[in-house]
Amino acid sequence: MGYLVRPTEGDTMTVQLLNPEGMAPGTPYHHVAIGSGTRHVYVAGQVAGGPGADRASDLAGQVAQSLRNTALGLAGAGATFDDVVRLTFYVTRWTPDRIGEFMVGVQGVAEELGLPTPLPPSSLIGVEVLYEPDVLIEIEATAVLD
16 A cells, blocks of 8 residues: 565565655655664775775766675675665765766666665765765665574
8 A cells, every 4th residue: 555565585574665655756765664684784884996996986987886895795794785774875076967977877786786676765965075085975784684
């Protein structure tokens, strides 16, 4: 009744993603996540780059690599993006006209990383600067397991 719930296998779900009736339709993310697990996973802010990887200079490239790094952090805890109840994106010098480039980065790795569509509940927060001048985005993730 007005809810869009992510399809799952079996009768139990650790994470349910939904869009209650009356909330803004057509967003690239779900509005609500319900986590019924007992182990919580918090992935610290991930940026583009890493061992043996150069940092892309464009937003789309940095979004894609930051999501890959987030996936590595989740995997280290035995989680995937299916277990994520919240994503927070911090983007430097954000303006609404950059959403296209941002989404190109997300869509470019969606299949590779198994990103749910729409995404889990997400916030995109504009910031002036991150810890280095060439870092354009940082991503935090929260997941629930078991």
